[in-house]
Amino acid sequence: MSDSEKTLPLDGWHRGRGARMVPFADYQMPIQYEGIIAEHKWTRASAGLFDVSHMGQLIVAGAEAEKGLEGLLPADLAILKEGRLKYSLLLDLEGGIIDDLMVTRRGDHFYLVVNGATKEGDIAHLEERLPRGAVLDHMKEQALLALQGPKAVDALARLVPGVEALTFMQGALFELGGAKAWISRSGYTGEDGFEISIQARDAEAAADLLAAQPEIRPIGLGARDSLRLEAGLPLYGHDLDRSTTPVEAGLTFALSKRRRAEGGFPGWHRIARELAEGPTRKRVGLAIEGRQPVREGAAMVDAAGKEVGKVTSGGFSPCLEAPIAMAYVPLAYAVEGTRISLASRGKIFTGIVSPMPFVPHRYQRKGAAE
Amino acid sequence: MSVYYTKEHEWVAVEGDGATVGVSDFAQGQLGDVVFVEVPEAGRAVTKGGEAAVVESVKAASDVYSPVSGTVTEGNQAVVDEPSLVNTDPEGEGWFFKLILSDEGELAGLMNADQYKAYCESL
Numbered sequence: 001m002s003d004s005e006k007t008l009p010l011d012g013w014h015r016g017r018g019a020r021m022v023p024f025a026d027y028q029m030p031i032q033y034e035g036i037i038a039e040h041k042w043t044r045a046s047a048g049l050f051d052v053s054h055m056g057q058l059i060v061a062g063a064e065a066e067k068g069l070e071g072l073l074p075a076d077l078a079i080l081k082e083g084r085l086k087y088s089l090l091l092d093l094e095g096g097i098i099d100d101l102m103v104t105r106r107g108d109h110f111y112l113v114v115n116g117a118t119k120e121g122d123i124a125h126l127e128e129r130l131p132r133g134a135v136l137d138h139m140k141e142q143a144l145l146a147l148q149g150p151k152a153v154d155a156l157a158r159l160v161p162g163v164e165a166l167t168f169m170q171g172a173l174f175e176l177g178g179a180k181a182w183i184s185r186s187g188y189t190g191e192d193g194f195e196i197s198i199q200a201r202d203a204e205a206a207a208d209l210l211a212a213q214p215e216i217r218p219i220g221l222g223a224r225d226s227l228r229l230e231a232g233l234p235l236y237g238h239d240l241d242r243s244t245t246p247v248e249a250g251l252t253f254a255l256s257k258r259r260r261a262e263g264g265f266p267g268w269h270r271i272a273r274e275l276a277e278g279p280t281r282k283r284v285g286l287a288i289e290g291r292q293p294v295r296e297g298a299a300m301v302d303a304a305g306k307e308v309g310k311v312t313s314g315g316f317s318p319c320l321e322a323p324i325a326m327a328y329v330p331l332a333y334a335v336e337g338t339r340i341s342l343a344s345r346g347k348i349f350t351g352i353v354s355p356m357p358f359v360p361h362r363y364q365r366k367g368a369a370e
Numbered sequence: 371m372s373v374y375y376t377k378e379h380e381w382v383a384v385e386g387d388g389a390t391v392g393v394s395d396f397a398q399g400q401l402g403d404v405v406f407v408e409v410p411e412a413g414r415a416v417t418k419g420g421e422a423a424v425v426e427s428v429k430a431a432s433d434v435y436s437p438v439s440g441t442v443t444e445g446n447q448a449v450v451d452e453p454s455l456v457n458t459d460p461e462g463e464g465w466f467f468k469l470i471l472s473d474e475g476e477l478a479g480l481m482n483a484d485q486y487k488a489y490c491e492s493l
Contacts, residue, residue, distance in 0.1 A: 031429075032402060035402060035403050036402055036403050036427075036428045036429065037403040037428060038403075040428075222402065222428065222429055225429075226428055291405070291406050291453075292406045292408070292424075292426060293405065293406065293426055293431070295430075295431060315428055315429070316405040316406070316426075316428050318403075318428070323405075323406075345424070345431065
């Protein structure tokens with residue numbers, strides 16, 4: 001293990017449960033326990049416990065926190081209600097995506113969860129640009145667990161009465177095993193589920209308590225990736241980066257109505273133009289013919305063999321038992337049912353542009369019937 | 371029958387001038403759930419250390435190298451149809467291909483089971 005591979009609060013807990021640890025985002029992280037396919041299917045059928053403590057948990061407080069963040073994000077924070085989450089994007093001046101994140105209004109401050117691999121850069125970006133009246137705090141002693149799957153609510157409500165009243169993209173403060181826990185109904189698998197922010201010192205006891213529930217098994221990063229791919233959710237550093245814009249990435253839901261009209265966030269001019277005229281390329285889902293997966297980096301080629309697009313995520317869908325992928329393709333090809341050619345491992349594969357999610361989301365939205 | 375192993379985690383079981391090739395139990399454990407296998411067709415010439423087959427898990431693709439040179443007599447259609455055989459029986463039903471050896475002298479550079487076990491423990 002190199003010095004750059006730091007350990008997380010649950011490092012020993014994962015090893016004790018037989019996880020295979022790999023370096024990820026500067027940390028040693030569990031890639032799998034019993035196997036990716038088994039863990040994937042368990043999460044879709046019951047409930048999986050994920051350690052995502054590598055992610056950055058930030059607080060932005062102060063009188064100018066709302067205005068300051070609105071200057072960097074395309075979200076309408078003025079209408080964000082107490083305890084509500086909003087998916088948003090840190091944007092650069094050209095509309096490129098610096099990171100994707102969740103922002104929650106929590107009392108007198110905003111709580112942000114950013115990606116692990118990008119958190120140091122995000123913090124520097126925010127500190128440099130937030131006004132004097134906004135103060136950033138990186139919660140370094142905070143762990144983050146995700147509990148995902150159709151039985152997550154039953155299992156968690158047994159330990160945290162009242163948590164079942166949360167709806168998708170809503171959070172509140174609870175107690176889990178006597179420790180304070182900020183719990184939101186959110187996640188990265190397409191399933192109903194929760195994300196649980198607790199102090200690092202309470203993380204092992206919380207993980208023990210959760211894993212002792214019959215519905216819950218610990219799940220590694222491998223299945224987290226295959227689950228989010230089936231759910232059509234982009235992964236920063238792969239499907240999103242500074243060369244992609246929110247419009248190209250199909251993330252226009254993150255561009256709040258008032259902000260689209262008023263602007264005032266980085267990259268607005270390019271984004272407004274792409275909204276009006278359409279982008280030159282788009283992120284699409286692909287069903288790959290045959291059984292062999294096409295991986296990240298494979299080129300989309302035209303009839304002349306010229307590279308015109310790129311696969312940004314690709315793998316095998318355990319639920320569909322077929323290879324699936326995400327790719328950026330020229331706008332003319334971004335139509336459901338279009339067949340495109342992909343060059344990978346010295347062969348040409350056929351991808352069919354397919355609607356995402358590949359596997360339906362099962363979020364518990366407010367007002368939705370059970 | 372003698373079984374030999376490579377540092378790239380292939381095994382080759384030799385009987386006379388014929389041999390069967392697959393990936394080791396250690397290799398399947400490292401790969402994780404295998405979802406795709408491509409094997410060479412009968413008649414194809416393979417060389418020691420050259421690409422001969424492909425194995426893909428949920429996470430990644432890997433080449434399988436031939437431990438010895440020779441001519442392929444059969445690719446295992448069963449493992450193509452049911453790639454998980456590589457996980458459940460890697461050194462049995464999960465074999466990849468059979469071949470006729472062209473140079474039995476190449477076997478001298480391979481590891482036996484005990485040497486391979488020690489090699490895996492050193493990784």
